[in-house]
Amino acid sequence: MAEYKSDIEIAQEAAMLPISEVAAKVGLAEDQLEHYGKFKAKVDVNSLRDAPNRAKLILVTAINPTPAGEGKTTTSVGLADAMNLTGRKTMLCLREPSLGPVFGIKGGAAGGGYAQVVPMEDINLHFTGDFHAIGAANNLCAAMLDNHIKQGNELGIDPRRITWKRCVDMNDRQLRNVVDGLGGIVHGVPREDGFDITVASEVMAVFCLSTSLADLKARLGRMVVAYTYGHAPVTVHDLHAEGAMTALLKDAINPNLVQTLENNPAFVHGGPFANIAHGCNSVMATATAMKMADYVVTEAGFGADLGAEKFLDIKCRATGLSPNAVVVVATVRALKHNGGVARDKLTTPDLAALEAGIPNLLRHVRNIQEVFGLPVVVAINAFPTDTQDELDLVERKCHELGVNVAVSEVWSKGGEGGRALADEVVRLCDQPSSLSFAYDVQDSIEDKLHAIATKIYHADGVDFDKRARQQLAQLTNDGYDKLPICVAKTQFSFSDDQTLLGAPEGFRITVRNLKVSAGAGFVVALTGNVMTMPGLPKVPAAEKIDVTDDGRIVGLF
Secondary structure, three states, X not given: OOOOOOHHHHHHOOXXXXXXXXXXXXXXXXXXXXXXOOOOXXXXXXXXXXXXXXXXXXXXXXXXXXXXXXXXXXXXXXXXXXXXHOOOOEEEEXXXXXXXXXXXXXXXOOEEOOEEEEOHHHHHOOOOOHHHHHHHHHHHHHHHHHHHHHOOOOOOEEEEEEOOOEEEOOOOHHHOOEEEOOOOHHHOOXXXXXXXXXXXXXXXXXXXXXOOHHHHHHHHHHOEEEEEOOOOXXXXXXXXOHHHHHHHHOOOOOXXXXXXXXXXXXXXXXXXOOOOOOOEOOXXXXXXXXXXXXXXXXXXXXXXXXXXXXXXXXXXHHHOOOOOEEEEEEOHHHHHHHOOOOHHHOOOOOHHHHHHHHHHHHHHHHHHHHHOOOOEEEEEEOOOXXXXXXXXXXXXXHHOOOOOEEEEOHHHHHHHHHHHHHHHHHXXXXXXXXXXXXXXXXXXXXHHHHHHHHHHOOOOOEEEOHHHHHHHHHHHHOOOOOOOEEEEOOOOOOOOOOOOOOOOOOOOEEEEEEEEEOOOOXXXXXXXXXXXXXXXXXXXXXXXXXXXXXXXXXOOO
16 A cells, blocks of 8 residues: 655655746746745746737636535646646646635645645745735735824724724634724724734735736725715725835735646735635736746636636636636535535445535536536546446536536646546637626626626525615715625535535525725625634644754644
């Protein structure tokens, strides 16, 4: 029996190429790189701005996540390696991991097994400092906002109607709601405040949707941070803060180039969560990759009801991008979990439970086909415990929708295990397709939310609590009603109740908060009990992470 190796052990044994050699594979010269050590570099996008787009775009998404794991990032990495292995010049575009999940539930987030991006420890921890820069810019805005109030409040900001929060890239529920400015007049104005995790900051969303440094600064200036006593919105530009915030982000905005275990080029840049933000890597990275390769593989966070919907309805709408093919990742284990099987029983063959859980997969597939009009393939991320009967059942159900299934073994075999998936993706990319959106952006906020809820989640409709109704009227009055919608919702279910697995019916979505992200260019709708600052689990992944005496990190996934 082969010796089991953890993801970090596999990554640490990798024979990495100097990043300049990886860059040369896609035509990048040394003077286009800013090195961060031997194996990481930022790419000067300005040198490529006038180059034409040449690539076909492949979007990787998944079923709703479960404790069993789906392997969306692993599949993305393995697919890119398989494409390169079969002679198709391909670049990979992923999000940067947040320290919150790294030290919380998930552990590392750079792929797994023999389908990873490296240096894995760097990518999962401080990397090139992008998240620190985003957090600093966010908190500079908060400091300038409170200082403005302390120094006389010329704008007439109502301290009870400040919408901007401070942030930290850590799961820390203790900071969700705080009171600050205590200690007397010299220490500021006392008020209720709170923290978001950095990936939920609008600065992160702006960072990932900006097309240039000038666009970044303009978007930062448009962000609404508070309202006056007269209910007028107050922006970052009103505080004269966008210039300094941009200065903190001017280096971070350039995409980070790393490599896969098979030494293929990958951009890892930006990291908004898809359950509380738009869940896509940066536009700068994707757009740059499209100029350098024949195919680009990118990923959207969590299930297709969140990440893929936002990738298509927000990112593609804003940029004109359109995927040529979509991959929906699933595992037999995760589908059995959706069918009601407990986590400790998922390796036991159970065709009845699998059949009960498959509707979750089929609903995601139908949404991609019927709502968005895109060609799709299902990738089954294979586990040794999968039986042929189980795999055949998934394939048969997908064939009924006219969709092919490819068994992916990239976790154990790297690119070699993704050949079948790569061939099917290339076949789909050669088919004509035309992206449709789930809603007309000119519709009202209420109608757009209804469209997402009924078409994508298959809910019966949307309800607004009293506060959300008031916010709906305010946003409409302020002229923000023609923006796309970014729904913050549990990732574990099509509904806003994480306990409703599979393909639930007969439910409604409850909106409890509406907030404009004017810089990012969308309205955020918070539903159910989703939090913009997660908490740590009872046994955090951080408890298993350590450093040996010679400086080697262990226990990181």
